[in-house]
Amino acid sequence: TQLLEQSPQFLSIQEGENLTVYCNSSSVFSSLQWYRQEPGEGPVLLVTVVTGGEVKKLKRLTFQFGDARKDSSLHITAAQPGDTGLYLCAGSYNDMRFGAGTRLTVKP
């Protein structure tokens, strides 16, 4: 059983569409991180959220941490093919725990 549940598992959209992916847990995390991983490479840290209710923006990406610090979402506006990849959320528990990821494909 994953400590962090991510949904959807797979998402295939057309360029220009908007999307939201979710990361949920029954546990409270002191901080939560989002990573993007491309095939054959290691995950790249996108953002860290710390405060309940916090919203962070990174160009077309908007990250939100739930008020209770148990869940988070990532919203991408006007998706581009370069956004294609595996999006992972991770929370600091006794060690760092990762969700299974959302595999996003953006078609031109």
Add this chain to the structure above:
Amino acid sequence: KAGVTQTPRYLIKTRGQQVTLSCSPISGHRSVSWYQQTPGQGLQFLFEYFSETQRNKGNFPGRFSGRQFSNSRSEMNVSTLELGDSALYLCASSLWTSGVYEQYFGPGTRLTVT
């Protein structure tokens, strides 16, 4: 600042053999963590080292071991390889920044066991 480097990038071994993977963290980072990534299980935590001491360990058999040197470089070793050990092994160097623990990953070592 150079990123996390892992060597080798690709490795093919036979069942029963052993393997050693190497990781050099970002300069100034004293914590190194290792993960196994497979399509079925995702990213699974193996262990973390800080200042040459194992600080945390995941739920893996004793065939998986690691160590960290005084220059923070780390190695992990897998003995008596099994087919199921085929995976991408990722190393991450970590830093506490403003009360937040952030990890930076290397490109990984792709291990194939035949």
